[in-house]
Each structure stands twice: as structure tokens, then as C-alpha cells.
Amino acid sequence: MNPNCKKRMGAIRLEVMRVISQEEIAPAIFELVLEGEMVEAMKAGQFLHLRVPDDSHLLRRPISISSIDKANNQCHLIYRVEGSGTAIFSRLKADDFLDVMGPQGNGFDLSELDDYCKVLLVGGGIGVPPLLEVAKQLHERGVEITTVLGFSTKNAVILDDELAKYGQVYVTTDDGSYGIKGNVSVVINEFDTKFDAIYSCGAPGMMKYINQTFHDHPRAYLSLESRMACGMGACYACVLKVPNSETVSQRVCEDGPVFKTGTVVL
Numbered sequence: 001m002n003p004n005c006k007k008r009m010g011a012i013r014l015e016v017m018r019v020i021s022q023e024e025i026a027p028a029i030f031e032l033v034l035e036g037e038m039v040e041a042m043k044a045g046q047f048l049h050l051r052v053p054d055d056s057h058l059l060r061r062p063i064s065i066s067s068i069d070k071a072n073n074q075c076h077l078i079y080r081v082e083g084s085g086t087a088i089f090s091r092l093k094a095d096d097f098l099d100v101m102g103p104q105g106n107g108f109d110l111s112e113l114d115d116y117c118k119v120l121l122v123g124g125g126i127g128v129p130p131l132l133e134v135a136k137q138l139h140e141r142g143v144e145i146t147t148v149l150g151f152s153t154k155n156a157v158i159l160d161d162e163l164a165k166y167g168q169v170y171v172t173t174d175d176g177s178y179g180i181k182g183n184v185s186v187v188i189n190e191f192d193t194k195f196d197a198i199y200s201c202g203a204p205g206m207m208k209y210i211n212q213t214f215h216d217h218p219r220a221y222l223s224l225e226s227r228m229a230c231g232m233g234a235c236y237a238c239v240l241k242v243p244n245s246e247t248v249s250q251r252v253c254e255d256g257p258v259f260k261t262g263t264v265v266l
């Protein structure tokens with residue numbers, strides 16, 4: 001095993017990964033390709049906890065895994081520059097190194113889906129990236145995929161072409177500058193298809209809508225965000241409440257980030 005890759009706490013590893021490339025794919029949105037041994041353990045929907053290469057930033061930053069290339073030991077991350085940490089990531093160049101903890105969290109459950117199944121993917125803004133690996137893996141199994149994406153405006157649209165390789169894609173924008181005007185509910189409320197599974201990731205309002213609309217669906221999943229500190233289940237910075245309980249909570253980093261609809265309070 002590479003000496004840079006240490007196993008810790010069971011499945012979570014610490015590794016210094018190599019930057020293969022970085023490209024700005026939309027204004028302030030970057031695609032970072034990393035190479036390292038931990039790719040072999042990655043699952044769709046998990047995230048990496050990245051150390052900001054600057055000693056004044058103590059907390060790692062969580063970023064979802066967008067796609068996984070096990071043959072080449074590479075993974076892709078797609079992130080938006082929000083504050084100083086992600087701004088520093090955006091300056092990384094090929095052959096730089098990045099201190100990575102992961103792969104972390106429970107990803108999307110893709111089991112028991114085959115070529116008889118129809119699946120709905122719903123993504124919003126910078127929540128779209130983790131759905132790409134889901135689409136890729138389900139498409140390989142022959143699953144019929146319908147994707148509905150929502151963005152604020154045309155400039156923020158990402159991955160619609162990539163996802164179109166795996167099935168039909170509907171794009172909505174809040175201001176109507178691209179695709180259908182409105183949010184994803186405008187499209188989803190019109191469907192009369194019975195989907196075998198639903199996978200979603202997006203802004204809090206979109207997650208609430210999916211949580212309510214597919215509350216009783218046995219295979220509907222939300223990938224959620226919260227502020228994180230340790231990123232490995234120890235500090236309880238990232239907890240969500242569970243319906244009908246004042247005492248039980250769920251940690252986004254360790255119990256999530258993917259939850260079944262109806263299992264957490266949004």
C-alpha cells in the first residue's frame with residue numbers, strides 16, 4: 001500500500017492525492033480530477049473531506065464525489081467557489097497534492113435495480129454532480145433513467161449534456177433563461193410514470209419538496225448537506241432531527257449524507 005494512504009477507523013482513509021487536472025466548467029464552478037488509492041473504495045453518493053492547503057483553515061471542506069474511474073484510480077469532484085476554502089482549491093494545478101479524508105458517508109443504495117426498472121434523478125445547482133455516477137452505474141445495468149435538473153439561471157447549468165448520455169434530461173431554470181421556466185416540480189408534478197427509485201440532491205427547498213412528494217416511496221433518497229467539522233461522526237456538528245423524536249438524531253457525515261425520504265426532519 002502507498003505510504004501516503006493510511007487506513008483509519010475502518011473504511012475511512014487519509015491519503016495525499018495527486019491533482020490530475022482542474023478546469024472551470026461554468027462561472028466559479030470547477031471540476032477537479034484526483035488520483036489515489038482510495039478511489040478503489042469509493043461509492044456513488046459518498047463525499048471527500050478535503051484539507052484546505054493553507055494552515056489558517058483548520059476545518060476540512062466536504063465535497064461530493066461526482067464520478068469514479070476505478071480503472072485509472074481517479075475521481076472527479078465538481079464544486080462551486082463559495083468562500084476562502086473553495087477559492088484556495090480552485091488554484092490547485094496538475095501535479096499538486098491534496099490531503100484527503102474519505103471516502104466518507106453512506107452513498108446511494110443502487111441495489112436491486114435492473115433493466116426492468118425506471119429511475120428518476122432530481123438534481124439542483126451544485127447538488128447535481130453526485131448524480132452523475134448514479135446515472136453512469138444504473139445505465140450500465142440497463143435501468144431506464146429520467147433526469148430533472150433545476151438551476152437558478154442559464155450560466156449555472158452544468159452536466160446536462162453528460163447526463164443526457166444516460167437517458168432523457170429535463171432542465172428548468174428559475175428565470176426561464178434556459179430550458180423550462182420554474183423549478184423541478186413543474187416537470188415532476190406532470191409525470192404519470194411509476195418510478196422504482198428516486199435519487200435527489202440539491203438545495204434545501206428542493207429536498208423538502210422531494211421529501212414531501214415521495215414521503216412514502218420505499219426507494220426515494222435525498223443527499224443532504226450540513227455544516228461539518230470532524231466529518232467522521234465524532235463531533236455532532238452536523239445532526240438532523242428524526243421525525244417524532246426529541247432524543248434521536250442523525251449525523252449527515254456518518255449516517256448520511258444520503259437518507260431515505262421521511263426519515264429526517266427538513
Ligand SMILES: Cc1cc2nc3c(=O)[nH]c(=O)nc-3n(C[C@H](O)[C@H](O)[C@H](O)COP(=O)(O)OP(=O)(O)OC[C@H]3O[C@@H](n4cnc5c(N)ncnc54)[C@H](O)[C@@H]3O)c2cc1C
Pocket residue numbers: 047059060061062063064065078079080081082083084085086087126129130224225226227228257
Ligand atoms: C456532504 C456534502 C457534500 C458537498 N458536496 C459539494 C459539492 O459536490 N460541490 C460543492 O460545490 N459543494 C459541496 N458541498 C458544500 C461545500 O462543502 C461548501 O461549499 C464548502 O465547504 C464551502 O467552503 P468555503 O471555505 O469555500 O466557504 P466558507 O463559507 O468560507 O466556509 C466556512 C465554513 O463553513 C463550511 N461550509 C460552508 N458552506 C457549507 C455547506 N454548504 N455545507 C457544508 N459546510 C459548509 C465550510 O466547510 C467551512 O467550515 C458539500 C457539503 C456537504 C456537507
Ligand code: FES
Pocket residue numbers: 227228229230231232233234235236237238239251252253254
Ligand atoms: S461533522 Fe462531526 S459528527 Fe458530523
